[in-house]
Amino acid sequence: MDSQYLAQLNESQRAAATHLDGPLLVVAGPGSGKTRVITCRIAHMIASGISPANIIALTFTNKAAQEMRSRLEQLVGPSQVWLGTFHGFCVRLLRRYARLVGLPEHFNIYDADDALALLKEAVKASDFELTHAPIGVLANRISYFKNRLVTPEILESATLSSDEYQVGQVYPFYQQALLRCGAVDFDDILMHTATLLRSNQELRQQLDERFRYVLVDEYQDTNLAQYVIVRHLCVDHPNLAATGDPDQSIYGWRGANVKNVAHLERDYPDLTVVRLQDNYRSTPEILTIADCLIQNNENRKPKELLAARQPGNPVRLAIYPTARAEAEDVADQIVALTEQGDFHPKDFGILYRTNAHSRLIEHALLRRQIEYQLIGGFRFFLRKEIKDLLAYLLLVHNPEDGIALQRAINTPPRGIGKKTVEQIASYAGKHGLSLLDACRQCVQFAMLSKRATTSLKSFLSIYDQLCSIVHGPLLDLLQVTIELTGYREHLSKQKTSGEESSDIATNLDELLAEASELDREVREDQSALEYFLEVAALQADTDKLKSDRNVVTLMTLHAAKGLEFSCVYVLAVEENILPHARSKEDSQQLEEERRLLFVGITRAKDQLQLSYAKSRGFSGQGSGVPSSFLMELPRSEMQILDKTESSYDEYHDDDSQDQYFDRRPVEWDEVSQVGPEEQGDLAVQFDEDCQLPPEEITASMRKRLGRSASGRAILRVGSDFEASPPRMNMALFQKGCLVSHPEFGSGEITATSGHGPKKSATIRFFSSGDSRTFRLSHVSLTIEHPE
DNA sequence: ACTCGTAGCCTTTTT
DNA sequence: GGCTACGAGT
Numbered sequence A: 001m002d003s004q005y006l007a008q009l010n011e012s013q014r015a016a017a018t019h020l021d022g023p024l025l026v027v028a029g030p031g032s033g034k035t036r037v038i039t040c041r042i043a044h045m046i047a048s049g050i051s052p053a054n055i056i057a058l059t060f061t062n063k064a065a066q067e068m069r070s071r072l073e074q075l076v077g078p079s080q081v082w083l084g085t086f087h088g089f090c091v092r093l094l095r096r097y098a099r100l101v102g103l104p105e106h107f108n109i110y111d112a113d114d115a116l117a118l119l120k121e122a123v124k125a126s127d128f129e130l131t132h133a134p135i136g137v138l139a140n141r142i143s144y145f146k147n148r149l150v151t152p153e154i155l156e157s158a159t160l161s162s163d164e165y166q167v168g169q170v171y172p173f174y175q176q177a178l179l180r181c182g183a184v185d186f187d188d189i190l191m192h193t194a195t196l197l198r199s200n201q202e203l204r205q206q207l208d209e210r211f212r213y214v215l216v217d218e219y220q221d222t223n224l225a226q227y228v229i230v231r232h233l234c235v236d237h238p239n240l241a242a243t244g245d246p247d248q249s250i251y252g253w254r255g256a257n258v259k260n261v262a263h264l265e266r267d268y269p270d271l272t273v274v275r276l277q278d279n280y281r282s283t284p285e286i287l288t289i290a291d292c293l294i295q296n297n298e299n300r301k302p303k304e305l306l307a308a309r310q311p312g313n314p315v316r317l318a319i320y321p322t323a324r325a326e327a328e329d330v331a332d333q334i335v336a337l338t339e340q341g342d343f344h345p346k347d348f349g350i351l352y353r354t355n356a357h358s359r360l361i362e363h364a365l366l367r368r369q370i371e372y373q374l375i376g377g378f379r380f381f382l383r384k385e386i387k388d389l390l391a392y393l394l395l396v397h398n399p400e401d402g403i404a405l406q407r408a409i410n411t412p413p414r415g416i417g418k419k420t421v422e423q424i425a426s427y428a429g430k431h432g433l434s435l436l437d438a439c440r441q442c443v444q445f446a447m448l449s450k451r452a453t454t455s456l457k458s459f460l461s462i463y464d465q466l467c468s469i470v471h472g473p474l475l476d477l478l479q480v481t482i483e484l485t486g487y488r489e490h491l492s493k494q495k496t497s498g499e500e501s502s503d504i505a506t507n508l509d510e511l512l513a514e515a516s517e518l519d520r521e522v523r524e525d526q527s528a529l530e531y532f533l534e535v536a537a538l539q540a541d542t543d544k545l546k547s548d549r550n551v552v553t554l555m556t557l558h559a560a561k562g563l564e565f566s567c568v569y570v571l572a573v574e575e576n577i578l579p580h581a582r583s584k585e586d587s588q589q590l591e592e593e594r595r596l597l598f599v600g601i602t603r604a605k606d607q608l609q610l611s612y613a614k615s616r617g618f619s620g621q622g623s624g625v626p627s628s629f630l631m632e633l634p635r636s637e638m639q640i641l642d643k644t645e646s647s648y649d650e651y652h653d654d655d656s657q658d659q660y661f662d663r664r665p666v667e668w669d670e671v672s673q674v675g676p677e678e679q680g681d682l683a684v685q686f687d688e689d690c691q692l693p694p695e696e697i698t699a700s701m702r703k704r705l706g707r708s709a710s711g712r713a714i715l716r717v718g719s720d721f722e723a724s725p726p727r728m729n730m731a732l733f734q735k736g737c738l739v740s741h742p743e744f745g746s747g748e749i750t751a752t753s754g755h756g757p758k759k760s761a762t763i764r765f766f767s768s769g770d771s772r773t774f775r776l777s778h779v780s781l782t783i784e785h786p787e
Numbered sequence B: 001a002c003t004c005g006t007a008g009c010c011t012t013t014t015t
Numbered sequence C: 001g002g003c004t005a006c007g008a009g010t
Helices: A002-006 A010-015 A034-047 A062-076 A086-101 A111-127 A134-147 A152-156 A162-181 A186-199 A201-210 A222-232 A257-266 A286-296 A324-338 A357-366 A384-397 A402-408 A418-430 A435-445 A450-468 A474-486 A489-495 A498-521 A528-538 A587-601 A628-632 A648-652
Strands: A024-027 A055-059 A084-085 A108-110 A183-185 A213-216 A239-244 A272-276 A315-322 A348-352 A372-374 A551-554 A563-569 A604-615 A638-642 A738-741 A745-753 A759-766 A770-775
Touching: A002 A034, A010 A034, A010 A152, A010 A272, A024 A034, A024 A162, A024 A257, A024 A628, A034 A055, A034 A062, A055 A062, A055 A086, A062 A084, A084 A086, A084 A489, A086 A186, A086 A201, A086 A222, A086 A528, A108 A111, A108 A186, A108 A528, A111 A183, A111 A402, A134 A162, A134 A186, A134 A222, A152 A162, A162 A402, A183 A186, A186 A201, A186 A222, A222 A239, A222 A257, A239 A257, A257 A450, A286 A315, A286 A587, A286 A604, A286 A628, A315 A324, A315 A498, A324 A348, A324 A357, A324 A563, A324 A604, A348 A357, A357 A372, A357 A551, A384 A402, A384 A450, A384 A489, A384 A498, A384 A528, A384 A745, A402 A418, A402 A435, A418 A435, A435 A450, A450 A474, A474 A489, A474 A498, A489 A498, A498 A528, A498 A738, A563 A587, A563 A759, A587 A604, A587 A628
Parallel strands: A024 A239, A024 A272, A055 A084, A055 A213, A108 A183, A213 A239, A315 A604, A315 A638, A348 A551, A348 A563, A372 A551, A563 A604
Antiparallel strands: A738 A745, A745 A759, A759 A770
């Protein structure tokens, strides 16, 4: 029975899965069967007599938790194992022990919008001018503080750089405001929990005892707060099993600290480390590319990716004239591949750096009537109509919630304007009242205009009626809210196009459906309302991703972590986009960007295309410069699809959807030889006479990057190693040399560094004036002899 | 108090 | 290209 599922595991997987007591670190490369190991391990633990109630497994996303739960259920059926996200777990704890950290039990959870609104108020209240930092930056800084457990109190006694000074001034005000509203933001959820565990020994011991076996997934993405939480749960029972991959650490900007992985060895000297290096997901071609890329990270322990699969297709690097062409071609490819019947829509994942990049590809897919699901962007619960209604529920749940009140008080518009709210707020401030109580007193003492008083009365009456049914079914509560507020009438009055209003109606229905579903699944000891609000606050959009829908998936690289697709397209691999412009100053951040691309690449099972466009529609960004990461990839191992020199208009004519076929005259297997007309074009000139020390020659030099005169797509595969490997004298590339780069044109070498296969040259290009550094073994340079 | 128009601002990535 | 915040008009 035990052996049934253990037998499916390889040796190291089994070692990890059968480890019971004591600290364990599983370093699991992409596609190495990590989730399977975790679920098998839990199953094994239960089979070995460990009570499921003593086991907790923490993930970052609900999606990951669900995946794990369903796979565990396949093995052992429903169990009492605590399986959930960090945030979900922490909220549960905080609900129970709210008072220990100074929170009301019915605290509300603020999403980014609410938190930002509150921060704005706090900034106003603090009387500091924000001439320099935009509010968003401020919010990020505060978030960063919180993730590192820097409380306002600590901040007081700290010396701040001028950069941090402003944040230091505003942060305490913001935190006070949250407290007054009886609310927490996302970061508070972790920070308060860490505080709770740190300052309550007894409770800590209790929980340590209760959760004797702790599993943490994606450990490389834990921040200090999460580290502290986990650490405090694993003192008396140090049975912590962390799984992760430092190469997939992509949340440093959110305070995640890869060093937490290394700290495990410090904290637990008897740590058992298991490495899962066999990759069952991707073809060797894809893994080679991934490996070449990630090796460029200096700050990294070498790690191998061992391909378990048979060779497949080469990875493709596609170059497009415009972002539009990129989108259209990718869509064409998907049409072609699905029509051939080899792939289904659900096999495709289209990944990009920022949400904004989804637009063009969405258009392209829409026009071809390819169904897709877009992950990220705006979440369901962030929609205006949803938030409007939720504001009432939040207020009913927690009367202190000033942000919710301000949203609800005049939606739908009932004549309570800014001015009135200001008066109420100032009255509340003076008397130390919540906004809601201030409202009541203002009505009672008739302190406002008659009109405002009447409106306020009706608002308060709605509120009171809702409160009276708060313990009933959630569905009723929502429906009564809609009725009493006249929300539907309000919507129909709005001048929205038919399409939009039907969208909104659908959203409302969906909300009601969700509510009635929660009514059914809510546990006895829990308030349906509270549960609902938690779900609304903590459910990310990625969680709604449904792998059973047979549609193409679009999402950011971040959201793609943990997923896999047969065919992956990574769009806009361009300088200032994939190494994002804002991450280039700092080498740490740059490496994180590299890991991000690594994550993208390793999502692919069978086919992978990386692409960039020479021009990308809107202003400034991504001026068509390929990502420096692409320079780190061996062209010899890739297929180049260059669509830049063809006439895009011609290609783009309406009924030209077969263009993709037309322009792939060369099949995968036929591409080893170079046509005669192209030989003169060979990008690399070889000096046959020159004797080289062997280390000056690398396999990667045996490459050919070709492009036909007509500019038609030329496919090259560098597997023809036997075909007289040409030798190039790297010594020829010296400072002052004039060279030509296949993608950037002519330039001058301004510096060289390194030796042997690592030798690289810095080139200043004449056209752009930019300097870039290339590893010579990875780039095809032509030496230009000035005649 | 609300609606409509425009100018300036953006733009990472997410629980 | 898209949204938001702010301002003038009703």
